[in-house]
Amino acid sequence: MDKKAFLLHGWDICYDKEDWYPPLAEALKGVTAEQANWKPEGASINTIWENVQHLMFYKERFLKRLTGEEKEFPQGITNDDTFAAASADPSAWEETVRKMDEIHKSIRGIIVGYGDDDLEREIPKRPVGTSLFSLILHDAYHTGQIIQIRKLQGSWPSNRSYE
Numbered sequence: 001m002d003k004k005a006f007l008l009h010g011w012d013i014c015y016d017k018e019d020w021y022p023p024l025a026e027a028l029k030g031v032t033a034e035q036a037n038w039k040p041e042g043a044s045i046n047t048i049w050e051n052v053q054h055l056m057f058y059k060e061r062f063l064k065r066l067t068g069e070e071k072e073f074p075q076g077i078t079n080d081d082t083f084a085a086a087s088a089d090p091s092a093w094e095e096t097v098r099k100m101d102e103i104h105k106s107i108r109g110i111i112v113g114y115g116d117d118d119l120e121r122e123i124p125k126r127p128v129g130t131s132l133f134s135l136i137l138h139d140a141y142h143t144g145q146i147i148q149i150r151k152l153q154g155s156w157p158s159n160r161s162y163e
Contacts, residue, residue: 007132014139015104024143033093049085051142057082059103065123066110
């Protein structure tokens, strides 16, 4: 397996292809706006929606760097700022999930056309392939958090297997 195939495999299994763990799209499947905004009383954790906003922020930065639309990280934004959920409106939640899907697939579409030299190109200070791999791990980490939140709220099956 070459580098691009390896990275695309990781990109797919972290988002919408089941492997050893549920992908993000599966973790979000059927989640309502109310569930997306839920957190255990008194807990200092991020909601599902906040986690998705955070993931989408960094994926959008990467996409904009791939397209040349953005060169540097936006000034005045902290990592904590990226967890802000925009609204409690059900249509806003649906739009958030749709946008996440669009961004993820847009990145994949670009990477499919890349060669090894493209994966080594720095945007702005790290190679494309390294940044993509970091996003894969980032998705997996936060997907685990989202599933844990769903388990706490009772919206994730206690036993689950895939075929």
